[in-house]
Amino acid sequence: MPDSSPTYTRSQLALRNGQDRDSIWCAYQGIIYDLSASRLWRNGKHYEHWAGQDLTDELADAPHTDGVFKRFPVVGKLV
Template identity: 70%
Template sequence: MKLFTKQQLALRNGQDKPEIWVAYKGIIYDVTDSKMWKNGKHYEHWAGQDLTDEIADAPHTENVFKKFMSVGQLKE
């Protein structure tokens, strides 16, 4: 699996590049086609970030990530 830095992830925020990516538990997911992530924002969450610590506040479980293709791993 391809490794990406936090800086590379940050560029996939729906503003700087056309891709919209988020990370969860070290895996990066492509949410570009999700209408819930339009313009790189989903409620108070922004794309291009690691959302691992924020999932506790979500009205859904981590199973939501099963709908999206993983594109790589977040480099530590």
């Protein structure tokens, strides 16, 4: 990811939770992804996971690998 990519704080990420705004964003390993187009993230929830958060520590419990994030556009970096 280029150094010129936009950066967002955890507070800014939390606003993109699919409830306060239409945007559904999640972070993984310092990169923020836009999951808004995913039918599995409707209303900002995916199983027991909530949008607007860093999911790095939660991925170990998922039935998929981090390759799933390649399907979604990168928004910026989490700082």
